[in-house]
Amino acid sequence: MVKIDVFAHVLPPKxxxxxxxxxxxxxxxxxxxxxPLLTDLTQHIASIPNDHQQILSMVNLNPEDFVAADQAAELCWAANDELASLVRENQTIFPAGVAMLPLNNVPAALKLIDEQVVGSTELVGVQLFTxxxxxxITAPEYEPIFEKLARLQLPIWLHPVFDAHKTDxxxxxxxEYELTQAMNGLVAAHYFRKYPxxxxxxxxxxxxxxxFSQRIKYIQSAENYADFKKFYVDTAILGNSQALALALTFFGEDHLLFGTDAPFGIPPVGPTAVIEQAINEMAITETQKQKIFSGNWLQLMGQ
Structure with missing residues (x-):
């Protein structure tokens, strides 16, 4: 059975x-x-176990943190082209990649989605950060991105970054806290109701x-509780079958996808083996394991 890692990272050299x-x-x-596994494609491919594929997303080196709007758009465009080429040349190992967006230039981000992601077989969604x-990420100026991606039925990969206002x-x-807060923000803004x-x-x-699902259930509304269940989640918690079982119980067997955060987490090649072992040790059926390892991703992609 081919296992598809939906959250693996690269940093293309150009x-x-x-x-x-x-x-x-x-x-x-x-x-x-x-x-080196981020930029050296030969080493990266050699680190991937047999019968595994990776959906590639960029590390959080975001142009908008360093340059003005027009240049950020140009850098994102070029980076997406480079990532698309990497996927196209190695599609049996990397079935798809995830585009980056210039968040200081929302009009350019929307145009990039239209011209680099819509209809692409290499870039199948976008990565946003908390x-x-x-x-x-729920600031009003970013909402058009969510509206557009929902309308196009293109998935968002939500990745954490630090809150620079905090000193610890x-x-x-x-x-993990920032991810949780971002999820709470998306639910509180009723995005799943506005954009089904x-x-x-x-x-x-x-x-x-x-x-904390029961705190959500009893502190927030029933509608919010239902909306939290609409997220898809990956398995990138460095193992821990019991924690993964909690995720499966809450989000459901159709919303848990194999993802590792490779090559980060466990040197030198990442935590793929540890996470795979944890899934195999879960007290679930073989059909459920198949859904996690590949079926849910294929279903999400309409395959």
Whole structure:
């Protein structure tokens, strides 16, 4: 059975070079991006187990954090072209990629969706982050992106970033909190009711939501509780069968997708083996495992 990892990362070399021309010491700000598997395609492919495929998304090196609107749009466009080429040349291993958007240029982001994602077999959705330019992703100026993607029935990959206003950010807990807050913001803004075809794939198994689902049920409205269940989530929590079982119970067997965050998490090649083992150790049927490993992704893509 082919296993499709829906949340694996790359940092294409041409895009990295362009960003280093803007900020020569950019990797010093993000030392985890020095992982050679992000930029060296040969090493990256060699790290992927047999019978596995990856849906590729960019690491969170976002042009809008460094340059003005027009240049950010140009950089995103070129990065998406580079990623699409990488997918096209290796489509048996990388069935698809995920586009990046310039969040300081929403009109260009909407145009990019039309011209680089709609109808593409290489770029099948977009990646958004829990915050952009110091604002939550639910800020009103970003809403047209959600409206458009829902109308087109194109999925969003939701990835965490730190809240720069906080002084105690850490990789163990902060990103999960930011994901949870972003999910809560999307529900509170009634996006799933305003845009019924909205599809959001949340990293890290839905963060805190499965664990605190009863708090959601009894503190928030029944409508909100139902909306939280509309998220899709991946399995990228570095193992832990019991935690994954909570995610499956809350979001449902059709909304849990195999995703690893490779090549991050467990050196040197990422946590794929550990996460796969955790899924295989879950007390679920083989049919449910098949859904997680590939079936739910194929269903989401209409295949």
């Amino acid at each position: 895009f990295l070079t362009k960003m280093q021309q803007i900020e020569p010491h950019i990797l010093a700000h993000f030392p985890y991006m020095k992982n 915050q952009a330019l110091g604002q939550p 950010n850490n990789l163990t807990f902060s990103w 075809n909205l599809k959001v794939i949340v990293h890290h198994a839905g963060a805190m939501v499965p664990y």
